Every structure is written in structure tokens, then in C-alpha cells.
Amino acid sequence: MKVIDTIALVLIIIGAINWGLIGLFNFNLVDTIFGTMSVISRIIYTLVGISGLWGIKLLFANND
Secondary structure, rough: OOOOHHHHHHHHHHHHHHHHHHHHOOOOHHHHHHOOOOHHHHHHHHHHHHHHHHHHHHHHHOOO
């Protein structure tokens, strides 16, 4: 796996865990650590969103 693919996958997993915590316990880990909609939180959310879009490419990648 390329480095950017690995980074994207890690960020997708972080986003999924955060959404799972929100859904199950109404607990937002990113906001708890970095503050509600702080600059760092917004950067993390943006990177997770971009990684999700990158994940579409990973879904259709030919892994021969």
C-alpha cells in the first residue's frame, strides 16, 4: 500500500470510530480532545472527509 493510502485509511478509521462513539454514546472524541469546532478539530474533520473521498479510489483500485 502506498503511504498516502495508509494515511487515508488511518484517518477513515479514526472518523469511523468517532462516528461510532457519537452514535452509541453521544460522545464526540475529537471535540473532547481539541475543543468544539476549534481550528484543529476543523482540520481533522476536513482531513477525514478528504480521506473518505480518497477511500472511494481505494475501493475501486485493482489490487493484482
